Amino acid sequence: MGMERIDKILSSQGMTGRSGIKALIKAGKVFADGKLVKRPEEKFDPAATQFTVDGQKIGIQQYVYIMMNKPQGVLSASKDKHARTVIDLLPEEMKRRDLFPAGRLDKDTEGFILLTNDGVLAHKMLAPKSHVYKLYEVHCDRNLTSGDIQAFAEGIRCGEQNFLPAEMKIIGENKALVEICEGKFHQIKRMFHAVGTEVIYLKRLRIGGVWLDETLDAGQARNLTNTEVIELLNRIHGIQQAK
Numbered sequence: 469m470g471m472e473r474i475d476k477i478l479s480s481q482g483m484t485g486r487s488g489i490k491a492l493i494k495a496g497k498v499f500a501d502g503k504l505v506k507r508p509e510e511k512f513d514p515a516a517t518q519f520t521v522d523g524q525k526i527g528i529q530q531y532v533y534i535m536m537n538k539p540q541g542v543l544s545a546s547k548d549k550h551a552r553t554v555i556d557l558l559p560e561e562m563k564r565r566d567l568f569p570a571g572r573l574d575k576d577t578e579g580f581i582l583l584t585n586d587g588v589l590a591h592k593m594l595a596p597k598s599h600v601y602k603l604y605e606v607h608c609d610r611n612l613t614s615g616d617i618q619a620f621a622e623g624i625r626c627g628e629q630n631f632l633p634a635e636m637k638i639i640g641e642n643k644a645l646v647e648i649c650e651g652k653f654h655q656i657k658r659m660f661h662a663v664g665t666e667v668i669y670l671k672r673l674r675i676g677g678v679w680l681d682e683t684l685d686a687g688q689a690r691n692l693t694n695t696e697v698i699e700l701l702n703r704i705h706g707i708q709q710a711k
């Protein structure tokens with residue numbers, strides 16, 4: 469991790485912003501390995517230092533991975549002047565200043581969105597060559613056919629835009645599961661539009677090998693388990709596992 473300023477280290481843990489940390493330091497409430505910290509510019513190795521703030525030991529967690537069941541009507545963004553975002557929905561104790569959604573779901577799409585501060589994972593997760601497939605439940609406005617399955621399997625062409633082959637499984641009247649490894653703008657809606665049907669409901673159920681936790685109500689979130697984090701990390705580093 470290397471050496472970092474103490475105000476940066478502690479504010480990244482979400483308890484308070486940098487000015488709040490400065491005030492705590494000024495008040496003599498911050499200790500590093502038992503020694504009073506006097507200035508916010510002092511640098512420490514967060515992985516090798518025990519910090520105490522106001523008498524409480526602080527465990528430094530570098531990366532966080534949160535699964536949220538995004539409701540419709542909420543933006544996949546960190547901040548927005550007008551609309552509620554997925555970050556706004558997090559309970560206070562899960563909020564950190566550096567969190568962002570890894571990839572986007574449309575405002576009217578619901579389901580699994582990953583919130584993290586791990587930029588490398590987010591970037592790789594979205595790259596098609598990492599083969600992190602995302603599974604969606606799709607409801608549309610007509611019956612789907614084996615012709616649609618085939619068109620998706622061959623890769624949809626839509627004007628200038630080509631989409632990689634995608635697997636479609638019909639699960640009911642006007643309903644399918646579709647798996648894609650790209651994350652192009654409105655991708656699922658545009659693929660369905662290209663075969664002559666409109667999407668009327670869209671929910672993401674799985675990212676890589678990690679399923680949306682069915683016990684999460686819309687708007688609720690939880691940390692990924694260690695097994696789930698390892699599953700995602702293995703996948704983006706090219707260790708393929710069974711779906």
Ligand code: URA
Nearest residue numbers: 574577654655656657
């Ligand atoms: N494809 C879409 O069209 N919208 C989403 O939100 C996700 C995938």
